[in-house]
Amino acid sequence: MHALTPQTRATVDGVIDYARKRVIYEDVPLDLPQTMIELAETASGSISAEGMGSDRAIALFEDVLAPTCLSTDHPGYLSFIPSAPTKAASAFDLVVSASSIYGGSWLEGAGAVFAENEVLHWLAGEFGLPAGSGGVFVQGGTIGNLSALVTARDVARRRRRAEGLPDPRRWIVVCSAEAHSSIASAAEIMDVDVAPATPGEDGRLHGDAVARALDEHGDAVFAVVATGGTTNFGIVDDIASIADAATARGVWLHIDGAYGLAAMLVESMRPAFAGVERADSVIVDPHKWLFAPFDACALIYRDPDAARLAHTQKAEYLDTLTDSPDWNPSDLAVQLTRRARGLPLWFSLAAHGTDQYRAAIAHGIDLARRIADEIEARDGLSLVRQPQLSVVVFRREGWTMADYQAWSDRLLREQLAFVVPSSHAGEPVLRFAIISPLTSYELLVEVLDTLG
Numbered sequence: 001m002h003a004l005t006p007q008t009r010a011t012v013d014g015v016i017d018y019a020r021k022r023v024i025y026e027d028v029p030l031d032l033p034q035t036m037i038e039l040a041e042t043a044s045g046s047i048s049a050e051g052m053g054s055d056r057a058i059a060l061f062e063d064v065l066a067p068t069c070l071s072t073d074h075p076g077y078l079s080f081i082p083s084a085p086t087k088a089a090s091a092f093d094l095v096v097s098a099s100s101i102y103g104g105s106w107l108e109g110a111g112a113v114f115a116e117n118e119v120l121h122w123l124a125g126e127f128g129l130p131a132g133s134g135g136v137f138v139q140g141g142t143i144g145n146l147s148a149l150v151t152a153r154d155v156a157r158r159r160r161r162a163e164g165l166p167d168p169r170r171w172i173v174v175c176s177a178e179a180h181s182s183i184a185s186a187a188e189i190m191d192v193d194v195a196p197a198t199p200g201e202d203g204r205l206h207g208d209a210v211a212r213a214l215d216e217h218g219d220a221v222f223a224v225v226a227t228g229g230t231t232n233f234g235i236v237d238d239i240a241s242i243a244d245a246a247t248a249r250g251v252w253l254h255i256d257g258a259y260g261l262a263a264m265l266v267e268s269m270r271p272a273f274a275g276v277e278r279a280d281s282v283i284v285d286p287h288k289w290l291f292a293p294f295d296a297c298a299l300i301y302r303d304p305d306a307a308r309l310a311h312t313q314k315a316e317y318l319d320t321l322t323d324s325p326d327w328n329p330s331d332l333a334v335q336l337t338r339r340a341r342g343l344p345l346w347f348s349l350a351a352h353g354t355d356q357y358r359a360a361i362a363h364g365i366d367l368a369r370r371i372a373d374e375i376e377a378r379d380g381l382s383l384v385r386q387p388q389l390s391v392v393v394f395r396r397e398g399w400t401m402a403d404y405q406a407w408s409d410r411l412l413r414e415q416l417a418f419v420v421p422s423s424h425a426g427e428p429v430l431r432f433a434i435i436s437p438l439t440s441y442e443l444l445v446e447v448l449d450t451l452g
Helices: 006-023 036-043 054-068 087-098 106-126 141-162 181-190 207-220 239-248 260-265 267-273 304-311 316-322 343-352 354-377 401-413 441-449
Strands: 134-138 172-176 193-197 221-227 252-256 281-284 297-301 381-385 391-396 422-424 427-433
Touching: 006 054, 006 087, 036 054, 087 343, 106 134, 106 297, 106 343, 134 141, 134 304, 141 181, 141 221, 141 252, 141 281, 141 297, 141 304, 172 181, 172 207, 181 193, 193 207, 207 221, 207 239, 221 239, 239 252, 260 267, 260 281, 260 354, 297 304, 343 354, 354 381, 354 391, 354 441, 391 401, 401 427
Parallel strands: 172 193, 172 221, 221 252, 252 281
Antiparallel strands: 134 297, 281 297, 381 391, 391 427, 422 427
């Protein structure tokens, strides 16, 4: 398996040929899922004592397994939050895997860590964070939010111990009732409580609601989480007023910008994110609106030393790393082993330049507003809310959830688009999540036409 033989050469050639074909696919297939029973009939028995050989294994993946995996980079993939990696980023992901780079320490991956930091420092500057800010690429927004909150609690603990105060009976994190589910998940893992603050009628969390929650729960609150673009609606909280409330009470401010914070790269959108520059930590997922492949979340701290105190793992065999002043990414989040998952984004940014990224993000924002106007002009369709970023939520008047689901299933069977129903305030709705620059106005209109 490890020797350089004609067989291993052929295996590598076969895999690279398939990868090349998939990366440059001109008409990416949307594909369809299958049931466990269906796949068991066609794909079982691939693992055996003798092996089936690389040719048969690649054929099994290409012909049987891959067609049951939805292509999140398809222009018609409009559900959840799509992914639309650039060709450069996808191709370079192969290089990252082929290079066997350990991205957890400077000692073992100095060049890779340096390149990742170039991206992180650029993002920090775009978000208005000061010089000295820095962080790490982790798996996704859930791990990014968890790591930031672990750091925030550690800061609060250290402060209380320095003041001779005991920990509260239960630690509390304050966030919007519309916050991403990963915040509740992180709280469950950390065994802390969540105090949800009620957003305003505009869907945004405001500082007055946060202030009330902070005053109610007092010193038990170790962090406030504001959202820079909710998943369901793409709503940006009133971060500036939230920052006022958190700063006045000395509470850590974290911004969950997994989906939406990338919009700050568009100059006209910056006012919507006022206050981000005051955050103690932020996250943004490059595998969403920064056109990198799965999986990558950029976690950035105003003071990375706080994260080191919270996350550095201690062990005798790690002393040579932890006792050095080098920048070790594994000291900054919930992880030790890590791949250099920020390199595909670095390569694509270096190859294309940031102007193309700004234009690609602006495309999604402009297209959302354009299709929202089209929805409002159509009989039987209505917007639930005007889009702020690139998510458009609307309804087909008179339809039930069953109607929406049947329509969604038909749309996927016909391979036109993937649009699953969502809900808001108990009402079934539809939503377009626009990420890919290849998603066109004409395609969205074609989807609307199927609604009758």
